[in-house]
Amino acid sequence: MESFVGLGARWVSRVRQDPVLLSPLLLTGLIAVLEWLTPPEMPIARLLPAVPALAAALWPVVPTLVLGLVCAAGLAAYAVISSDHPSLFSAGAIGAVTLAAAYASHLRLQREDALAEVRTVADATQKVLLRPIPRSIGPLEIASLYVTATPHARVGGDFFTLADTQYGIRLIIGDVRGKGLPALAVAAAVLGSFREAAHEATDLTQLAERLETTLVRDGGGIAPGDPSELFATALLVEIPQHGSQATIFSCGHPPPLQRRKGNVDILGTDDPAPPLNLGGLLATRTPGRPRRFAFQPGDQLLLYTDGVTETRDTAGSFFPLATWAQEQLTTPPRQALKNLHDALLTHSGNNLNDDIAAIAILKTN
Structure with a gap:
């Protein structure tokens, strides 16, 4: 329980420092509202694959996967209830994009870790060369x-x-x-x-x-x-x-x-x-x-x-x-x-x- 509290506190702190982290959630909400307000012949929900793609650039792997799968599951449920069978293909596309996005997020995090190590070495070099x-x-x-x-x-x-x-x-x-x-x-x-x-x-x-x-x-x-x-x-x-x-x-x-x-x-x-x-x-x-x-x-x-x-x-x-x-x-x-x-x-x-x-x-x- 404490770990979830700690993760939540860190997330809130990061969002306060960088509100852009909320953009995948805001995009999801915007697409959902437009889908609800527009006529059925305007398939706005097919834009949902953009959500996990955006999350991959900002979030870690697990949140990216969760958000993408939630979008895919939600669209699939909507397709079954409304008998909108083409939307099932869109749900499958969201699932595929989510897997690719999760891998992209993994690669991004690896590069960020490598960059952090390089900066640590550079900081140490600066302290050796330019002592305060x-x-x-x-x-x-x-x-x-x-x-x-x-x-x-x-x-x-x-x-x-x-x-x-x-x-x-x-x-x-x-x-x-x-x-x-x-x-x-x-x-x-x-x-x-x-x-x-x-x-x-x-x-x-x-x-x-x-x-x-x-x-x-x-x-x-x-x-x-x-x-x-x-x-x-x-x-x-x-x-x-x-x-x-x-x-x-x-x-x-x-x-x-x-x-x-x-x-x-x-x-x-x-x-x-x-x-x-x-x-x-x-x-x-x-x-x-x-x-x-x-x-x-x-x-x-x-x-x-x-x-x-x-x-x-x-x-x-x-x-x-x-x-x-x-x-x-x-x-x-x-x-x-x-x-x-x-x-x-x-x-x-x-x-x-x-x-x-x-x-x-x-x-x-």
Whole structure:
């Protein structure tokens, strides 16, 4: 008895969330009413085979079978009582369609289970690659945004993570140029190397060299193919627990924005390093130099990937990030990133066609 009560409660809950589940029953009632109201020469009841076909797309196997058999039995009883023998053939058609619908429902449920397993694996992959960034750590309040361009995808080619080290709080945000599983493999390699090297490298220059070495040395095993076709831009940030100075190091990545005393500045670097996995291909490798900047209580930093600045509207114009930041980068990090996401959706007409990652950092003390 309790099991029936539980099933009933779950059914009511599902119907409240998705009223479309009632459509097979509503269709059955509509056909029955029309059959009752229309003249006998209009065989509306012969539309009943559509009922189990619709149920197969929405219901499990047993309810689909029950509804179809009820329709078949009802039509057969009507045919016998009214001596409408052609309706017996319609009842037989309903029975045949019901069996096919039950099998279709079974296949649908199998595919839904397989999709659920794939999503579970994708969720686990995302948790491994993109570990949640704490909302606050030391003197910082932090929020992150991650949006994939592929519908229903959990992970893409953008990445970020954070490490609390003896040298300060170190972050990385980056974007792999490639697509698909090779891009995920490169992102995983960069993040894995960062999580280890961030605690060992004495400065960001050395940390960037460790990341570059990982990809150049193991690139063929990580993601087979032409290295020039699979590389990653990255931005490294180091914020000490104490003091008013922070450091950035760019590996071909878009410069961050800083809001300080009501003004928004672009923290470009005069001497950036090449993107990761490309340094070894250059005849003359530029090691790059870090940039130090003032980062005091009340200052806010916005890190982002090029999916933000390359979002276009219907006229082809890029998203004006600097203008937006001047007006909107005034709220706490979580709200700021929510506003940024809303602004990107509005600018693109709900058509974001690239992965997007962003981190907002507010120094509180």
